[in-house]
Amino acid sequence: MTVRRPTVAGRDLGSELREIREERGLSMREVARRLDWPASKLSKIETGKQGTKREDVASLLAIYGITGQRRDYLVNKAGKVDKPGHWEKSGLDGGLSRETRTLIRLERDAIQIQSVEPLLIPGLLQLPEYTRALMKACGVPEQDIEVRVAARLSRQAILSREPGPAFQAFLDESALRRPVLPPKLMARQLRHLVETAERPNVTLRALPFSLGAHNGLDGSFMLLDLPEQKSVVLLEHKICALFLEDEEEIKFFRKEVERLNEVALTHVDSINLIAQIAKELEE
Numbered sequence: 001m002t003v004r005r006p007t008v009a010g011r012d013l014g015s016e017l018r019e020i021r022e023e024r025g026l027s028m029r030e031v032a033r034r035l036d037w038p039a040s041k042l043s044k045i046e047t048g049k050q051g052t053k054r055e056d057v058a059s060l061l062a063i064y065g066i067t068g069q070r071r072d073y074l075v076n077k078a079g080k081v082d083k084p085g086h087w088e089k090s091g092l093d094g095g096l097s098r099e100t101r102t103l104i105r106l107e108r109d110a111i112q113i114q115s116v117e118p119l120l121i122p123g124l125l126q127l128p129e130y131t132r133a134l135m136k137a138c139g140v141p142e143q144d145i146e147v148r149v150a151a152r153l154s155r156q157a158i159l160s161r162e163p164g165p166a167f168q169a170f171l172d173e174s175a176l177r178r179p180v181l182p183p184k185l186m187a188r189q190l191r192h193l194v195e196t197a198e199r200p201n202v203t204l205r206a207l208p209f210s211l212g213a214h215n216g217l218d219g220s221f222m223l224l225d226l227p228e229q230k231s232v233v234l235l236e237h238k239i240c241a242l243f244l245e246d247e248e249e250i251k252f253f254r255k256e257v258e259r260l261n262e263v264a265l266t267h268v269d270s271i272n273l274i275a276q277i278a279k280e281l282e283e
Contacts, residue, residue, distance in 0.1 A: 008102070008232055008243040010048035013077050015105045017057070018046040020064050035059055054078045073098075099241035100151060106232060106243075107158055110165045112225040114257050116216050118172040118207075120180075123152050124159060125169060125196055127189050133180050138238075159202060168203040170216055170260050171270070176206070176277050183281040190278035197271055205260070206270035215259050223253050 021031060028046075032039040045052050045060075057078040061071050107113065107124075115122045121130060131152050135145045158164055171193075179186055197204045207214055222234040233244040233253045244250065265273060 007048065008106070008245055009077060010052065011109075012048075012102045012105055013052060013057070013074065014046040014048040016074065016101070017060055020066060021046075021060075024064050026063075031060070031063060034063055052078045099236065100148070102241070102243065103234060104151070104155055106224050106226070106234075107155060107165075109226050110158075110224045111227060112166045113168070114223040115167070115169045115220075116222070116257070116260065117169065117175060117220045118217050119178070119220065120175050121171065121189065121193070122169050124156050124167065125193055126152060126156075127185075127192050128153060129185055130180055130189050137180075159196065159199060164199075164201045166201050166203075168205065168257075170205045170207060170257075170264055171274075172207045172216060173209045173273070173277075176274060187278045187281035190274050190281070193274050194271055194278070197267070203267050204270045204274070205264035205267065206273045207260070207264050208273060211263055214263055215256055221253060221256075223250075223257060 021028070028042050029039050032042045035042075045056065054075050057075050058071075061067075061074060066074070113124075115124070120134065123131070126134075128149050131149050132145060135148060140148065159167055176190065181189060193204060196202055207216055220236070222236075224232045224234070226232065231245075231250045231254075233250060235242045235244065244253075264270070
């Protein structure tokens with residue numbers, strides 16, 4: 001018997017439906033009783049392990065009292081849950097973009113995360129001041145900034161969770177030296193990297209200027225390994241995000257990580273470089 005592996009869209013839709021049910025204070029058994037469903041059907045929908053029909057989602061949302069644009073978005077999403085790969089266009093939900101909410105759910109379930117970031121310090125390693133400065137520079141509305149800063153901080157909690165995912169970040173030296181903050185604050189951000197790297201599940205790999213060109217320069221990406229041998233690659237841009245699931249696509253990005261592992265500084269040498277740059281800024 002073939003076991004259905006959840007897609008990103010199916011997993012994400014199921015998680016959001018579960019969150020809505022819990023916000024309404026309803027048990028799975030109560031909702032299933034109202035719809036005359038076996039409880040196992042709702043369980044499989046919420047974990048993304050069952051194909052979800054639009055009418056089933058519409059029935060759930062009617063019980064939960066969800067209407068308007070959010071209802072239409074979730075019902076339409078139900079038509080995509082059997083398709084691997086997921087494109088998410090920006091749309092705000094409580095101050096957070098939809099792609100951010102999808103990423104939060106994936107990071108929560110991940111057993112390993114590998115981040116390649118040639119321009120910026122990755123979100124899971126940012127201080128609030130760094131995140132705030134980036135969002136202001138990128139034109140995020142003032143009323144949304146603090147919500148997004150708080151969301152990024154809550155994302156970082158996965159690194160200190162027991163057991164937390166194995167997290168490896170590739171940091172180009174240009175990202176370490178870019179003055180996103182005034183020198184003293186930027187030094188604090190770099191010291192924060194050093195402190196976070198003391199956790200046994202966190203590995204930092206610096207890509208120094210001395211490398212010249214390398215394969216990490218042509219775009220950032222995040223590779224997330226999930227339970228049940230499922231992997232997802234996130235490609236993110238200003239107003240959209242693409243979540244890739246095809247095996248050949250995953251294989252391509254895993255090879256990209258292997259190539260970076262061959263040329264990046266070791267974890268220890270990376271920490272030494274980061275500490276050196278912090279010291280230069282402090283002086």
